[in-house]
Amino acid sequence: MKRDVWVNLENLLLNECVRSFCKAGNLKRAETVIIDGIRLGVLPDVVTFNTLINGYGRLVSIEAAYAVLGRMAEAGMEPDVVSYNSLIACAARRHLFNNAFQLFDEMLERSVTPDVWSFNTLMHCFFELRQPVEAYQMLDNIKSLGMTPVPATYNILINGLCKNGYASKALGLFRYLKEHGFHPDLVTYNVLIDGLCKAGKLGAARRALRECEASGQVANAVTYTTMMKCWFKSKKFNQGFRVLEEMKSKGYTYDGFGYCTALGALLKLGRIEQAASFREEMITNGIELDLVSYNTLMNLSCKEGKLDEADNWIDEMGKKGLEFDKYTNTIIVDGLRKAGNIEAARQHLMTMSISGLDSTSAATNSVIDGLGKAGKFDLAWRMTESMEGRDSFTYSSLVYNLSKAGRLGCAKELLLSCAREGIRILPAAKQAVLQEA
DNA sequence: TTAGGGTTAG
Numbered sequence: 001m002k003r004d005v006w007v008n009l010e011n012l013l014l015n016e017c018v019r020s021f022c023k024a025g026n027l028k029r030a031e032t033v034i035i036d037g038i039r040l041g042v043l044p045d046v047v048t049f050n051t052l053i054n055g056y057g058r059l060v061s062i063e064a065a066y067a068v069l070g071r072m073a074e075a076g077m078e079p080d081v082v083s084y085n086s087l088i089a090c091a092a093r094r095h096l097f098n099n100a101f102q103l104f105d106e107m108l109e110r111s112v113t114p115d116v117w118s119f120n121t122l123m124h125c126f127f128e129l130r131q132p133v134e135a136y137q138m139l140d141n142i143k144s145l146g147m148t149p150v151p152a153t154y155n156i157l158i159n160g161l162c163k164n165g166y167a168s169k170a171l172g173l174f175r176y177l178k179e180h181g182f183h184p185d186l187v188t189y190n191v192l193i194d195g196l197c198k199a200g201k202l203g204a205a206r207r208a209l210r211e212c213e214a215s216g217q218v219a220n221a222v223t224y225t226t227m228m229k230c231w232f233k234s235k236k237f238n239q240g241f242r243v244l245e246e247m248k249s250k251g252y253t254y255d256g257f258g259y260c261t262a263l264g265a266l267l268k269l270g271r272i273e274q275a276a277s278f279r280e281e282m283i284t285n286g287i288e289l290d291l292v293s294y295n296t297l298m299n300l301s302c303k304e305g306k307l308d309e310a311d312n313w314i315d316e317m318g319k320k321g322l323e324f325d326k327y328t329n330t331i332i333v334d335g336l337r338k339a340g341n342i343e344a345a346r347q348h349l350m351t352m353s354i355s356g357l358d359s360t361s362a363a364t365n366s367v368i369d370g371l372g373k374a375g376k377f378d379l380a381w382r383m384t385e386s387m388e389g390r391d392s393f394t395y396s397s398l399v400y401n402l403s404k405a406g407r408l409g410c411a412k413e414l415l416l417s418c419a420r421e422g423i424r425i426l427p428a429a430k431q432a433v434l435q436e437a
Numbered sequence: 438t439t440a441g442g443g444t445t446a447g
Contacts, residue, residue: 047438054438086438117439124440152440159441190441225442260443267444295444330445362446369447397447426447 010042018048022055030055044075050082057090062099065090081107081115088121097125116147120156127160135160155187162195170195171204186217190226197230205230221252225261232265240265256282256293263296267303275300291317295327302335310335326352326359333363337370345370361389368394372401377410392424400429403436411436 014037021030030052034044049072057065065087069079084107091100104122107114119138126135139157142149154177161170174192178184184192189212196205209227213219219227224247231240240262247258259282266275279300287293294317301309310332317324324332329352337345345367352360364387371380380401384394395418402411411433418425 050438057438082438084438089439092439121439155440187441192441194442220442222442227442229442255443257443262443264444290443292444297444299444325444327445334446359445365446367446391446393446400447428447 011045014042015047015051018051022051025059027055027059046077046080049077050086053083053086057086062091062094062096079112081112081118084112085117085121088118092121092125097129100125116142116150116153120153123160124156127164130164132160132164132166151185154182155191158188159191159195162191167195167199167201186220189217190222194226197226197233202230202234221247221257224252225257228258228261237265237269256287256290259287260292260296263300267299272303291322291325294322295331299331302331302338305339307335307339330363330366334366337366342370342374361391365393365397369397369401372398375405377402392426395423396426396429399425400432403432408436
C-alpha cells in the first residue's frame with residue numbers, strides 16, 4: 001500500500017515536470033526528464049504520454065503528436081479519451097478538420113468512449129467549417145448519450161453562433177440559458193461582447209459588459225482588447241485609446257494584442273507618428289513578437305515608406321521560424337505598390353497564388369488600385385475579370401481611379417452596371433464621380 | 438487534455 005502511494009507521488013512529480021517543460025516549449029527537456037525517470041525506476045504512465053501528445057501537438061505537428069500513440073503501444077499502454085481529445089483538439093487548432101473527424105472515428109473503432117469534451121471540440125470544428133446545424137447536433141449528441149454539457153459547451157455554442165453570423169440568436173440563447181440556471185463565466189461574456197460588437201450591436205455589447213461587471217466578474221486582457229475594438233468600430237477612437245491606457249495600468253499589455261489593436265486603428269487613421277511611438281513602447285517593454293505583431297509592425301514600416309525596415313522584420317521572422325500568412329503577403333504587396341514598385345507587387349501576388357494561398361483578394365485589390373492610379377486600366381480590367389472574389393473594393397477603386405483620370409464616361413458606366421448588379425460602390429468613389437462631373 | 442481578444446485592400 002505504502003509503496004503504491006510513493007509510486008503515485010513519483011509519477012505525479014514526473015508528470016508535473018514534463019508538463020512544465022512542454023508548457024515552456026522545451027520538448028527536449030521534457031523527453032530528458034522521462035529518460036531520467038525510467039533510469040530511476042519511475043515509468044511514464046498514460047498521463048505522461050497525454051502530456052507529450054499535447055506538447056508535440058502544440059509545438060510541432062499533428063503527426064508528431066500522433067506518433068506518441070506508437071510509443072504508448074510499445075510501452076504496452078492503450079490511449080484513453082484524453083489522448084484522443086488532445087489529438088482532436090490539436091487537429092482543430094491547426095484547422096485540419098478532416099483529421100479531427102478521422103481521429104474521432106478511430107477513437108470509436110478502438111472502443112474509447114468519447115466524453116463531453118470530445119463533442120465540444122467537434123462542435124468547435126463544425127462551427128469553424130461554417131456548418132452550424134451539424135455543430136448544434138453535437139449538443140443533442142451530448143444529451144442523448146446521457147452526458148451533461150459543461151459551461152464550455154455553451155461558450156463554444158455562443159461563440160460559434162456569433163462567428164457564423166447569428167449574434168442575435170446567440171444573445172437569445174444566452175438569455176434563455178441564464179434564466180434556466182446557467183452561470184455565465186468571463187469567457188461567456190467575452191465571446192458574447194465580441195460577437196455583438198462585430199455584428200454592429202454596440203449598445204447590446206456595452207450592456208453585456210455592464211452585466212458582466214455587475215455579476216462580479218473581473219474584466220481581463222481579453223475583455224479589454226474586445227472593448228477597445230468595439231470603440232474603434234464605432235469610431236470613438238479616444239475612448240478606445242483610453243481602454244489601452246487602462247490595460248497598461250492593470251498590467252494587461254503583457255502580449256501584443258492590445259498594442260496591435262491600437263496600432264491597427266492608428267494606421268487606418270493615418271496617425272503614423274503616434275503609431276511609431278506605440279511601436280517604441282511595445283519594443284522597449286520587451287513584448288514577445290509573434291506573427292500578428294510582425295505583420296502590424298511591417299505594415300507600419302510600409303506606411304512610413306521604410307521598406308528596408310520591413311525587410312529587417314522579415315529577417316527577424318525568418319530567424320524565429322515564423323511563416324508568412326495572407327496578412328503578411330498582402331502587407332508586402334501593398335507596401336511594394338505604394339512605394340511605386342507595381343511590377344514587384346504583381347510578382348509577389350503571383351507567388352502568393354502559386355503557393356496556393358486561398359485569400360489573395362485584398363492583395364489583388366491593392367494591385368488593381370495601383371494599376372488604376374498608374375493609368376494602366378487595360379491591365380487593371382484584365383486582372384479584375386480573372387479575379388476570384390471581386391468585391392465592392394475592386395469596383396470602387398476602378399470607379400475612383402477612372403474618374404480621377406478624367407475617364408468619366410467609363411466611370412459612370414461602371415457605376416451604373418454595379419448598381420444594376422447590386423454591387424455597393426463605396427462613398428469616396430461615388431464622390432469622385434460627382435466631383436469630376 | 439480540451440473554449441474567448443489583435444494584423445491586410447479604396
